[in-house]
Amino acid sequence: MTDQPPQQQRVLITGAASGLGAALARAWEARGAEVLRTDRADGEGIVRLDIASDADWAAVLAYVERTWGGLDVLVNNAGIAGGGRLDVAGIDEWQRLVDINLLGAVRGTATFTPVFKRQGSGRVVNVASLAGLVHPAGMAGYNATKAAVVALTETTGHELAAHGVSAHVVCPSYFRTNLMAGVEGRDAALQQVMTKLVEDAPLGPDEIAAAVLDAIDAGTELIVPDDAARAAYQLKLTDRPSYDAVMRAQARKLDAVTE
Structure with missing residues (x-):
């Protein structure tokens, strides 16, 4: 009797045409995984997926079932930058952030939960942001959606643990990427500050x-x-007064950009 070789991991990544999504795809592929790169943008080796579209998720599910017969890792990575001070950002900006950053991850998780339950295995990896844990001024919409992704992930982990499924949420600080290239919004001062933070990371x-x-x-x-x-x-967890002082100093600096 011979040992069977381990099954090649099957990984689906959203927002995989560039940035962290593409880097995650490269990292998993370097380990020998089969990676389905999806994105709203067209590109070589990219399967079309608008994460705000139920029809697109249904099509990707059908593709995965037909091609692989199951899935080992779902990476809800796609998202957008945005936000703006409370008296500057419009409700339309909030709605766009909710539809993409939060409901995109909800749609992906809900789409593949039946697959994971049927298998009795799987991983959900949601890419949030440090903004899901630490909440700078001027970014209420972005902060709120990323915090919601953190909550979604924890709930997913509790709900699916009995089915052999784990859930992981990723909360990085600023890193060099093209996230700001497609940013939209009325708060130009915030965009200026965020762009510099990304470029200098x-x-x-x-x-x-x-x-x-x-x-x-x-x-x-x-x-x-x-x-x-x-x-x-860690500062937020261990020294809340100092954390609040830092956040409020940053708020004053943001206001000073427009003065």
């Missing part, structure tokens, strides 16, 4: 992706993959 997406896969291997559910994110979150 010390890490790129490949470094974040490597840390994410290592954390998943370790069974970590709340993944805070970089030093800057860990320091900010």
Whole structure:
């Protein structure tokens, strides 16, 4: 009797045409995984998926079932930057953030939960942000949707644990990516500040992706993959007055951009 070779992991990643999604795809492929790269943008090797479209999710589910017969890892990575101060951002901006950042992950998770339950195995990996844990001024819409993704992930983990499914949420600080390229919104001062933070970040997406896969291997559910994110979150947990002082100082600096 011979041992059967381990099954190649089957991984679906949204927003995989560029940035962290593409880096995660490369990292899993380097481990020998089969990766289905999906994105709203067209590109070589990309399967079309608008995460705000129920029809697109149904089509991708059918593709996965037909091609693989199941799925091992769902990575809800696609999302958009945005936000704006409370008296600047419009409800339409809030709605767009909710539809994409939150409901995109909800749609993906709901679509593949029956598959995971049937298999008795699987992983859901949701890419949130440090903004889901630490809430800077001027970013209420973005903060709220990313915090909701953190809550969604924890709930998913509790609900599906009995079915052999784990859930992991990724909360990085700023890293170099093209996230700001498609940003929309009325708060130009916030966009200016965020763009500089992204451009000046010390890490790129490949470094974040490597840390994410290592954390998943370790069974970590709340993944805070970089030093800057860990320091900010730790400050909030251990010294709330100092954390509040830092956040409010940043709020004053944001207001000063337009003065």
